[in-house]
Every structure is written in C-alpha cells, then in structure tokens.
Amino acid sequence: MTRKLKQSVRNQFESYALNDDQLRNLESLGKQIKTRRTGQVSICRWSLVGAVAAFILAFLLTPLILDQGDIHERVALEVATNHLKLKPLEIETASIDRIREYFDKLDFMPVKSTLINELGLELAGGRYCSLQGIAAAQLRVRQPGSDSVQTLYQTEYRKDVFKDMPVLEQGDAPVEVYAKGIRVKIWSEKGLVFALTDVPQ
Template sequence: MKKTFNHSVKEYLESVSLNEKQFEQLMVMQERYVYKPIRRRRKKRLPWYRIAGFGSLLLLGIIVITMTDFLNVIDNNSHHYGHVSSSVIQRIADEAATNHLKMKPLEVESLEISKVQGYFSNLDFEPYSAQPLASNVQIALVGGRYCSIQGSKAVQLRYKDRQGDYVTLFETAYSTVLFEKLPNIDRGETPVVTYTKGIKVSMWVENGIVLISTEKFR
C-alpha cells in the first residue's frame, strides 16, 4: 500500500514509544521532584548582637593595626637615630657636609693636637681630642678653625689620610634642644651614620660633646 512520505514517517515514528518500565522510571523521577522540591537557601538575617559583635571586632582590629604601625614607626626611628627625628639628622648632616666641602682656610695649622686645642680659647666647651670615625685609620691632623653647627659655636679639626683625602671632625657643646637625643657612645649606643652630597657623615655624643665626622664616601 502506497502512502505519502510524510504519512509513512508519521506511522513509522508513532510505532516508537516508551515501554512500561521506562515510563514508570520517568514517572518516579518526576514524583521525586514534585514531592521533594529543590530547597532554596533562605538568606538568614544575622541577629543585631552578632552584627554589633562583628563590628566591634572589626573596629578593634583596625585600632590594633593602626597602633602597631604607629609604634613601629616610633620604634624604627629610635632604633636608627637614637630618638632623633630624621629631619634633624638631615639638617645637621647637610650643614657639616657643606662645611667639609668648602674647605675654608685653616686658622691654626699643626700636626699636634695640643697646639691646635690651645688655639681654641674662645669656646664655651673644652675641645676634645677624639678620633674621627674615618674609614682609613691612617690619618694625620692638619689643623683647625672656628665654625658653627646649628647656630652653636663649634670647631672643626681637619685631618688628611694617605690618599690625600680630608676628614673633618666637628665639635660643639651638646644641647638637647639643638641635637635632640643623639646616640651617646658612653652608653654603648652606635653613632648615627648618614650620607649626603657624596659625603659620609657620622654623629654621636661623647663626653657631653657633639662630634660630627665627615669624609669622602668610598
């Protein structure tokens, strides 16, 4: 019997159907979803006391972190500069380095420290025969002259090393107003060392006198 192609296809496909077992399985699957609908998570509201608790903890955390940072900054400053602010250190170093570089003529020239010290009679402190913190220990005194550091009357003693480079040692009376709390090597503290204008500047307090040593940076 001849039929149209569409009709034949329809007839052929209509003979295809699910068997009882397959149908049952699909019905069971559907029932499972009907009777056990997908649980949707409800957004739980946190009680006010929990929100307040979390807020307090967060605030406390921020305060602790801020305070720790603040204390670290203070601690870092004290560690490096012996309770001297970095701006004071920089100011002193700049002035000492400038004086070192200018190489103004010496007012007294002698290889003996006693003769040079004897020249500085117009001071409010007794010049101290300290050794500059020079990298090269083979240095010899050349002479000295009056100068000022941070507006305070000071002396500068000029030394020369074997390579012909000069090392300058500045001495002035110690004042906490001008120099804050520079490291005191009498208490075992380490001198502050900084670099400016190509010059290595070391500063410390020894026997109540501020000593600033400058030399060419090697």
Template structure:
C-alpha cells in the first residue's frame, strides 16, 4: 500500500493548472467583495432607518395629540358653559372639585396679576377628568377659560405651545405636575 500511496501522491503533485486557468481564477477572486463589506453598511443603514422611523412616530403622535387637545379646548371654550361652583379662591374651588386627583393652585403670580378666578366646573381633556375654570381679565374684563388636568404620561407628549385658531388663542403649558390650557377669544 505504501507504493500505491506514493504513486498517487506523485501523480497529483505533478499536476498543475495551466497559466491561463490560473489567471482566470485569480481575476475572478479579485472582483468579488466580501460579505462583511456588504453587511456592515446595510446594517448601519437599517439601524438609522429604524431610529428615524421611531422618532417620527413619536413626534407625529405628540403632534396629533396636541392638535386634538387644542381642538377640544377651543370647542369647550366656545360653548361658554356657566360655572357650576362659584369661587374666587383656588383652594376653596379645589375643595369643591374634590373628585380631581390634584390640588388646584394658582398657576403663577404673573398669571394671577392679570386674571381673577370666577369659578369652575368639571370637564375632561382626552378622557381624563379635569377642571374648567372661568377667569376674568382684570384690565379689559374679558372672560377666559383655564383648563387644568393632572399631568399624566399621555399629556406629557403634548407640545407646549401658543396656538391661534380662527376664533381662539390657546396657550398650553405644564407646572407642578399639572397640565394647563388657557383659551381666550381673539
């Protein structure tokens, strides 16, 4: 068997490819790109696309929610509903609106310089129980509506903004875990 193995080995060792065939094989391999060079840019592009898509969905969700809340505040303000509880004191009115899961407070001292509380009633913002407060402007006597709701995760998505519709000026802001929306006639 050793002689047979030796003969087989010698035979295959004496075999070789022609120079033309060697050139052809070497030429083919130089034109090929490795899979690594293909997959890395593709995975980076896919990751960027996913991040862009997730960001745009989050932004669009917040944008649409803001639009719905502005429309809801405008609609409720334009109904001009009467107050159900009359008080010029935020603490007293908060006691009257006991179903709220937050304490009504004056939004800030600058705010109270311009507005006097007339009273309030229950309402809702996007299905959440809220307070609808009637305010009287101290200088020109116009009536405005202030909406206050507990700042839940859904309301945190709202873009805080000043927005004018065809009939109403609306300002949205947060303070002390309370979401506020102020509506005034234009």
C-alpha cells in the first residue's frame, strides 16, 4: 500500500513536469520580468534622487530669494529704530575731516555723499554704531538753521550682507522704505552703504 501511494505521488508530480520548450519559455519570461523590474527600480531611484535634490535646492535658495527683498526693510527698521532713540552724539562737528579723525577705528573712511550735498544737508556730529552687524558711523545731519535732525548711516558695502543696493554713481535712485512712520532712503555710493532718515511730514 505504501509503495502504491509513493508511486501514485511520483506519477502525479511527473505529470506536471515541463517539457523543454515550456521550460525555455518560462525562463525567457522570468528574464523579461527581471529586466522590467530593474528598469522600474532605476526610474524610481532617479525620481527619488531628483525629488531630494529639488527639496535641498529649494531649501537653500529660499532664504537667498527672501533676503534680497527683506534687506531694505531690515536696514530701514534698524535705522528708524535708532533714529527715534536719538542717543547722545560722541562728537559734535560740521567738519568731515573731524568726523574722519574721530571714526578711525572703522574699516572704512567716512565720506561726503553727493546726495547729502544735493539735499543741502550739513553735518552735526556722530557716534559709533552698527548696521546689520557691521561697524558703522551714525551721523546726524540737518538743514542749515533747522532744529530737525536726520540720521545718516555709513558703513562698508558688503555684498554678502547688503546684497544688491542701488548705486548712485550708476544713476540708480535710492530705495525708499517706510519703517515706524519714517521714510528711509538707502543707497550705495563710493563703495559704502548709506541710509538716511527723512524729516517727518
């Protein structure tokens, strides 16, 4: 009985055996499926790499894009805030030469601005300060005979901080931004960045 059962099982399995043609067809089909899967995995892998690269690029570029629009607002806000405080002057003078002598610890030399001359403003003095973390000269200017003072900042033009500023020598007009109710003009001239508060109307 056991022998008959074994023989029956063997006969049953042999009836399911593939002939040579069937075996070749099955092997060929397996190779095609494997090739397709490899291609799909390759496409998936490159899609994933592309998505990660796009995310990283967006993550890195977003601050740069936002920075350019925000730098003028940040400068105007800092200048307006300090203008409203009107901290005491460290030196009182109308002479640019005395200003240069006093501000000898700066990495730049304070200069006369052509725009300040065109506006007819004269120096009243200044104090050490900073603008966006860079050492600056905070000067006070005014119309001759006027009690109203305006704050004028000068600092070195560092593109990594200030990005692209309008350049007076190239015919660019200063950027005008309102902060805390004060109009602030911002521009670049003679390799320096300038920011000037306006007299409130």
